[in-house]
Amino acid sequence: MSASKTTEIRSIEVPALARVEGEGGLYIGVKDGKITEIKVNIYEPPRFFEGFLRGRSLFEVPDITARICGICPVAYQMSSVNALEASQGIAITPSIRALRRLMYHAEWIESHALHIYLLQAPDLLGQESAISLAAVAPEVVTKALRMKKVGNSLLRAIGGRSVHPVSTTVGGFYRWPEKEALQALLPELEWSAAAAVEAVRWAATLPYPDFEVDAEYVAIRRPDEYGMLDGRVVSSSGVDIPVTDYEKHYLEDQVEHCNSLHSHTKEGGSYMVGPLARFNLNHSQLGKTSQSLIKELKVQFPIRNPFKNLFARSFELVDAYEDAIRLIREYNPQGPSRIQFEPHAGEGCGVSEAPRGLLFHKYTVGDGGLIQKARIVPPTSQNFARMEADLWKFAPTVITKPHDEATLACEHLVRSYDPCISCSVHFVRWENKDAA
Amino acid sequence: MPAPCKTTVAVFKFSSCDGCQLQILNMEDELLALATEVEIANFLEARRRVLPGPYDVVLVEGSVSTPHEAELIKQIRGQAKLLIAIGACATAGGIQALRNRADVDEYARAVYPHPEYLHYLPKATPISELVPVDMELYGCPVSRAEVLEAITALLHNRKPNLPQHSVCLECKRKGTVCVMVAKNMLCLGPATRSGCGALCPSCGRGCYGCFGPQPGMDLNTLVPTLRAMETDPRETARLLSHVSGFAPAFAKAAGEIIAEEKKK
Numbered sequence: 001m002s003a004s005k006t007t008e009i010r011s012i013e014v015p016a017l018a019r020v021e022g023e024g025g026l027y028i029g030v031k032d033g034k035i036t037e038i039k040v041n042i043y044e045p046p047r048f049f050e051g052f053l054r055g056r057s058l059f060e061v062p063d064i065t066a067r068i069c070g071i072c073p074v075a076y077q078m079s080s081v082n083a084l085e086a087s088q089g090i091a092i093t094p095s096i097r098a099l100r101r102l103m104y105h106a107e108w109i110e111s112h113a114l115h116i117y118l119l120q121a122p123d124l125l126g127q128e129s130a131i132s133l134a135a136v137a138p139e140v141v142t143k144a145l146r147m148k149k150v151g152n153s154l155l156r157a158i159g160g161r162s163v164h165p166v167s168t169t170v171g172g173f174y175r176w177p178e179k180e181a182l183q184a185l186l187p188e189l190e191w192s193a194a195a196a197v198e199a200v201r202w203a204a205t206l207p208y209p210d211f212e213v214d215a216e217y218v219a220i221r222r223p224d225e226y227g228m229l230d231g232r233v234v235s236s237s238g239v240d241i242p243v244t245d246y247e248k249h250y251l252e253d254q255v256e257h258c259n260s261l262h263s264h265t266k267e268g269g270s271y272m273v274g275p276l277a278r279f280n281l282n283h284s285q286l287g288k289t290s291q292s293l294i295k296e297l298k299v300q301f302p303i304r305n306p307f308k309n310l311f312a313r314s315f316e317l318v319d320a321y322e323d324a325i326r327l328i329r330e331y332n333p334q335g336p337s338r339i340q341f342e343p344h345a346g347e348g349c350g351v352s353e354a355p356r357g358l359l360f361h362k363y364t365v366g367d368g369g370l371i372q373k374a375r376i377v378p379p380t381s382q383n384f385a386r387m388e389a390d391l392w393k394f395a396p397t398v399i400t401k402p403h404d405e406a407t408l409a410c411e412h413l414v415r416s417y418d419p420c421i422s423c424s425v426h427f428v429r430w431e432n433k434d435a436a
Numbered sequence: 437m438p439a440p441c442k443t444t445v446a447v448f449k450f451s452s453c454d455g456c457q458l459q460i461l462n463m464e465d466e467l468l469a470l471a472t473e474v475e476i477a478n479f480l481e482a483r484r485r486v487l488p489g490p491y492d493v494v495l496v497e498g499s500v501s502t503p504h505e506a507e508l509i510k511q512i513r514g515q516a517k518l519l520i521a522i523g524a525c526a527t528a529g530g531i532q533a534l535r536n537r538a539d540v541d542e543y544a545r546a547v548y549p550h551p552e553y554l555h556y557l558p559k560a561t562p563i564s565e566l567v568p569v570d571m572e573l574y575g576c577p578v579s580r581a582e583v584l585e586a587i588t589a590l591l592h593n594r595k596p597n598l599p600q601h602s603v604c605l606e607c608k609r610k611g612t613v614c615v616m617v618a619k620n621m622l623c624l625g626p627a628t629r630s631g632c633g634a635l636c637p638s639c640g641r642g643c644y645g646c647f648g649p650q651p652g653m654d655l656n657t658l659v660p661t662l663r664a665m666e667t668d669p670r671e672t673a674r675l676l677s678h679v680s681g682f683a684p685a686f687a688k689a690a691g692e693i694i695a696e697e698k699k700k
Contacts, residue, residue: 018484021454045451045502051543052534067531070455129483131471149464160635163455163577175640
């Protein structure tokens with residue numbers, strides 16, 4: 001090997017990614033100035049959820065699957081109950097559905113505010129964390145924490161606590177939350193809704209890396225609202241299927257270097273789920289404030305820059321506050337908080353949109369309501385192939401920069417997806433060959 | 437540069453859901469003050485900058501479930517003046533310890549075409565099974581108030597004031613109607629350590645033991661009561677085998693029921 005300039009370009013190795021949920025690393029192998037290998041390494045341990053779900057009563061499932069992820073327990077509870085209710089052939093009432101949507105907004109609020117300000121924004125503002133950001137721009141972090149807090153407060157009002165809430169059950173809720181407790185949050189939600197509008201304008205000005213890539217976007221869609229709680233699975237390539245066909249279109253593979261499964265389309269392509277995918281596919285269904293912001297900022301669709309996941313998230317935050325305010329104002333629950341039924345054998349699948357993307361659950365239920373089989377496809381395992389595909393295009397554009405800068409830029413790309421590694425490996429750990 | 441006298445705090449994650457670390461990030465009113473009072477030296481979920489050890493206080497989330505983790509916890513112990521295990525995973529094995537009673541190899545074979553690629557220990561265990569732990573904070577998730585209280589107490593060199601009573605007593609204090617008596621629901625509240633504020637009964641359902649067994653509580657009197665209310669013969673055993681299912685008192689009681697049922 002000559003001592004030419006190219007040999008100075010070193011491989012990028014991030015043994016442990018910061019500001020992501022769970023444990024993962026990043027390796028970009030470089031030889032003679034060319035990228036030879038890209039791996040998003042996942043070494044988060046397996047937790048065998050689908051093993052120990054077997055033999056549990058279906059009523060225990062939402063409490064157990066919530067523990068897959070402390071950041072998006074509501075998503076796990078909602079996809080679980082959707083799938084289990086389908087397996088039992090029961091339909092929930094409009095009042096139960098409205099409360100579920102409100103609860104889900106609360107999770108989107110806390111998770112999106114966390115990701116925008118504490119996890120991704122430091123990359124765009126030249127900071128290592130929100131803690132260091134607070135030293136130079138305390139007003140940004142203070143505002144962010146206030147916006148995040150109301151999401152957690154709302155979740156506590158509905159579910160008792162914000163991490164692993166306890167009110168959700170198959171068929172509805174163990175109890176209706178107090179109207180007064182919800183209404184007490186209106187002033188903070190209104191303040192946050194206004195702050196979120198400013199956040200969108202601020203997010204529009206951030207110095208995203210100049211990078212565009214073609215990707216297939218996948219999200220759930222409903223005719224009457226921005227897809228979140230349930231709906232059909234749609235994609236930018238024209239897929240429009242009921243959730244029962246999800247497994248025919250999206251498959252999972254083992255990838256040796258990664259402890260999580262990787263999803264791909266049935267044609268073998270990668271695809272993206274999450275805020276940017278949803279925003280690109282369903283932006284016309286966001287509320288009126290978002291629509292006027294889209295016009296004001298002259299947003300062109302599709303947005304092809306994955307770093308702009310933060311921008312999409314900021315719009316979803318506006319909408320979450322706005323719709324949460326509406327739902328609280330209209331909150332007047334009718335009928336029982338849960339549908340009673342006698343558990344029986346059946347099979348069902350369900351989807352919902354976790355803050356970081358589409359979350360699929362499928363259960364086979366035996367006699368007496370005991371789980372025989374469970375399958376869960378989390379958003380992050382669907383995004384892994386997309387992250388690596390992006391890195392193959394993005395890394396060559398930064399690899400000649402100073403090593404630390406190049407490393408940070410590649411880390412930032414992974415972080416923009418808000419990967420939830422704890423979720424992605426709840427089943428499996430594929431041993432890293434290099435480490436073995 | 438940080439002031440040299442500041443207490444250094446590190447947070448590490450083992451097998452877990454991230455929820456206990458998130459409880460720290462969920463201290464919206466206290467987080468910035470905390471970051472001023474102590475030096476957050478190593479907390480990967482929150483910051484990219486990592487200061488080298490040793491650390492004055494190390495908070496550990498998660499249970500030990502892989503050979504790599506078993507090594508790592510020993511290294512971390514060596515870097516920690518004071519090690520605090522936070523949450524049900526770190527103190528009792530957590531939800532993933534539900535596999536401890538099962539044939540985990542069978543789980544792997546049933547699901548994966550290449551189970552030989554999977555690396556895991558036969559059991560997911562609490563931190564204290566591998567290294568000495570100085571303090572345990574329970575819960576699934578851990579209580580934010582308890583984490584703050586523990587850190588504040590350490591900074592002021594006093595004993596932390598943590599709940600010492602059961603969920604059942606908490607219900608009485610709050611005036612929550614007993615779900616066992618009034619609704620015939622199975623509830624672990626009489627035998628579970630408080631810390632949640634008796635959330636489940638106040639939501640109209642029975643406690644499932646997030647904060648683990650209340651020391652000194654007699655499960656021998658509670659279990660027969662619960663079993664008399666069962667709609668199926670494994671219900672009490674399943675209730676005990678939840679997020680704190682590997683905590684010795686709960687594991688023993690559940691094991692006895694399962695053995696008894698097998699005999700039938």
